Amino acid sequence: MTAAVLVLATLLWVLLPVWLLLAAFLSPLLPGRWRALRLLWIVILYATIDALLLVVMFGYWLASGFGRYLRTPYWEGLHYDLVEGVMWILFREANRVLRLDIVTEGPAPDAHPGHPLLVACRHAGPGDSFTLIHALMYWYDREPRVVLKDTLQWDPAIDVLLHRIPARFISAPKEGRSPAEGEDLESQIRALASGLDDNDAFVIFPEGGNFTEARRDRAIARLRRLGLERMAQRAERMTNVLAPRPGGFIAALDAAPEADVVLVAHTGLDHLVGVRDLWRELPMDKQIVMRWWRVPRAEIPPDRDGRIDWLFGWWERIDAWVEENRVAPPG
Numbered sequence: 001m002t003a004a005v006l007v008l009a010t011l012l013w014v015l016l017p018v019w020l021l022l023a024a025f026l027s028p029l030l031p032g033r034w035r036a037l038r039l040l041w042i043v044i045l046y047a048t049i050d051a052l053l054l055v056v057m058f059g060y061w062l063a064s065g066f067g068r069y070l071r072t073p074y075w076e077g078l079h080y081d082l083v084e085g086v087m088w089i090l091f092r093e094a095n096r097v098l099r100l101d102i103v104t105e106g107p108a109p110d111a112h113p114g115h116p117l118l119v120a121c122r123h124a125g126p127g128d129s130f131t132l133i134h135a136l137m138y139w140y141d142r143e144p145r146v147v148l149k150d151t152l153q154w155d156p157a158i159d160v161l162l163h164r165i166p167a168r169f170i171s172a173p174k175e176g177r178s179p180a181e182g183e184d185l186e187s188q189i190r191a192l193a194s195g196l197d198d199n200d201a202f203v204i205f206p207e208g209g210n211f212t213e214a215r216r217d218r219a220i221a222r223l224r225r226l227g228l229e230r231m232a233q234r235a236e237r238m239t240n241v242l243a244p245r246p247g248g249f250i251a252a253l254d255a256a257p258e259a260d261v262v263l264v265a266h267t268g269l270d271h272l273v274g275v276r277d278l279w280r281e282l283p284m285d286k287q288i289v290m291r292w293w294r295v296p297r298a299e300i301p302p303d304r305d306g307r308i309d310w311l312f313g314w315w316e317r318i319d320a321w322v323e324e325n326r327v328a329p330p331g
Contacts, residue, residue, distance in 0.1 A: 001156045002054055009051035012044045019044075038097050045093055049086055053157040056082065057164070070164050079164045080143050087134040099286065102131060104139075106292040116196035117142070118252050120311075121264040122241055122318055123205040128266060131288060132203065142201040145192050147248065149209075166200075168192045186251040193255035202252055202259070206244035206311065219243045234312055240322040244315050246308045253300065253307065261300060263293040265318040267326045291321055 012019065023036040030036055060078065064070045094100040121132050129146070136142040146162070150169040153159040162169070168188050193202045209215055216235075219242045223232035235243035253261075268288035293314075301307050 001154075005047065005050050005054060005156055009047040012047055016044075041097055042093070045090070049089065050155065050157040053082065053086065053161065057157075057160050060164075076165050079161060080137070082161065083133070083165070084137040087130065088138055090130070091134050091138075101287045102135070102290065103287060104135065104290045104292060107294045113141075114198045116198060116256060116259040117201045117262050118193070118249075118256060118259045119144075119201050119203045119262045119264060120206050120244075120249060120314075121203065122211075122266060122322070123207045123209060124211040124241075124266070129205075131266070131290070132264060135290065136201050136203070140201075141199060143197070143199055144201045144203045145196070146203045147189060147192065147205070166192060186247050189248045190251045190255040193252040193259075196256050196259055201262075202256060204248055204252055206246065206249045206315075207242035208245050209242070211240065211242055216242055231308075231312065234316065238316060238319040240326065241315055241319045244311050246311050249311060250304060250307050258297070260297050261295045263295065263314050263318065265291045265321050267322055289325060291325075 019040055020037075023040045026036040027034050057079075060075065061067050061070065064072075064075050069075055091100070091102070119132070119136070121128065123129075129148070133144050133146065136144050143165075145166040145168075147168050147170055148162065152162075153169055168191075170185060170188060189204070196202060207219075216239075220232050220235045223229075223235055223243060231243065253259075266288055268286055295314075301310050
């Protein structure tokens, strides 16, 4: 895959005149203003960044004693700088080319610097993970530790980069196989959330996946199969979010007893569920609104049942905020 990324980036630049002519020819035939040209630039930019990241990280591997010192604070810091730089470039171009604007509301994560945070975010649409990481790093000078699905490892640059900083790819358990000690989700999250520094932010998406109506129905059915009828009824009243899965969040709370919690909701990416939606809305002006709530640790119940009820209560509040602030889907 690494070789394929390098070859793709090279071909995109070598054959750039051809791609530009083709995109210019297609643009008048497609809805929207210069849709094909905008998409072409985003594809070229992303492929180029991926290729450059792989080259730079290979240099880091050599300079760190063939990888011997990569997990030391110095080299982890350099890789965090790479992440922040890449996010800055991507969002600068998103603002310039796609007219994407990010607005934040509420007390931001820099309200009390020098204190570790657990950040629990609503999950809806591709791109919200990137938006959250960009906000935490560029605006608030936080070093995020992120729990991600292993499907993102298809991108070799993301795969290599996130294996060199505190992050964890989570895979779905294989059918018929019980996870070994330390392989289960809660153990992996507990390990990642342990030992947070003053500028760290542990990031988790308690819903476990992007919101869709089908996933919402499955989440409600799962609660009923577990005999949690009261929780299922609460989940049915939430129409913009999935019922949170509390196990990973509680594991993080246990592993980082000194950390406060930040809850994050957002609107603006709700309708970008698939490739078709992304294509339809690509060139249109878009504003992403992010709402932050900070909860001191003393206000979080100490017992498991109390924490589950507390988390559901916050997700109900996030659902109500999304309902009040969401933008209607395009016609």
